[in-house]
Amino acid sequence: MKIDIQSRDVFYVSDGTAITCETIGHVVLGQFPFNANEKTFPFVESKEKLEDLLREIEISFIKNGVKPLVFFSMVITELKEALLQSNCYGYDILGSLVQQVETDIQIAPVPQLQRSRSVSKDSDTYFDRIAAIEYTLAHDDGVTLKGLEKADIILLGVSRSGKTPTSLYMAMQFGLRVVNYPFIDDDLSRLRLLPEFEIHRHKLFGLTIDPQRLTEIRQNRLAGSDYASNEQCLHELQTVEALFRREAIPYINTSSLSVEEISTRVLEKAGLRRRLL
Template identity: 75%
Template structure:
């Protein structure tokens, strides 16, 4: 059967959120040079949901002519066995490390569904995470600039520089309360720091991006618009970066970084501690 080593379907599968599978999968696949078509299947904890996944895997194999890659964490034995029988290369992201910990500490593991583990272990941590997500959603894209005392960090940047996905990732993964604010075309004639941010300077962090990448992203949203024009993108980026330098706001370029890498670099540069929930 013909294969195409330059393109692979990849599935991230879990009986929980699948964030761990995605994170590990991105790190591993970053070592290889081929195109990736990704799909995520969270909360696969029933025969029906597994059946939908198996159909996707089967169709991928038939259509592409090569086995898809599946990074998974499923603890229900019956579901795990059926997944391993599928026409795919399957990688259990937990199995090897769980076995090693078991051998090192001589304690038998008792697998639990990932979704319920956080709640049963520490319900306060679970609800702290929910509160962080709700706060971040309420302060997305400059919707609201109140209660900034509760923010852990405030992200600034031009529209489509990666603020929203980064904010949500940091809220969901680390329980951080994130505000993000976009500088838009109308701001460019007299770009300055908002008075609401003055007292919170220590929380400010900037995101920037290459003009070519910004144009590509904006074209996908509003093709042929002034919003996506390369000259417009260059002008906005230059003015916002000048603001960051003038106000001594730390910033990073997001052009070639995943949301995981962006978040990690922000945490490192800002000195924020990860709240592992």
């Protein structure tokens, strides 16, 4: 029987948040030409939760006739062994690395549930992360322009160009305080920066997108509206990109980039340091 490789079920499993599994899994799967039907299972730290996962794996196997891919990070040996005996292809994202480090430094690891070398509720960095997320949420989509002096970066762009997910990713992953502002009709008509942004020019960074892609995104949100029309999208993008060029604001096109890629490129071009928390 010929197996359809156009799509595969992919599970991300961890006894913690599963963010690391998702990140590594996305990088690995980006090398293969198939669509991933993804589902995340965080905090799998008991037999009961593992049983729920095993049921999902079996359902996927029976439905599709092919084993799902499972990227996992778990420290309880019994749970890992039970997972690997199921109808899945399992990939322990930390196992080989831990073994290699143990071999190199000759120190035995001491596995602990939800352990992270970089995140600790007892450290200032944990609270810095929370503060960055709260600041970014408060400054999402131009809700307020107060406190711009505390911002690490200010993202500008038309509506639906990727500002909000990028802002939140940068706050959660890098601990950065991010403001994002969507250009509205008044901004487009006068083609100038708001006075609030003038003294923070060094923090400004633009996001743009291909007109066709923007139209598709807006049609999914408000089909048939002027807001989602080809003409409106093209007009807004041409106007905003002209502003970016005139004001010497660096910008990137987000059309074919993931949130992770957008964030990394913004940091690189803006010269910002990652705050690995």
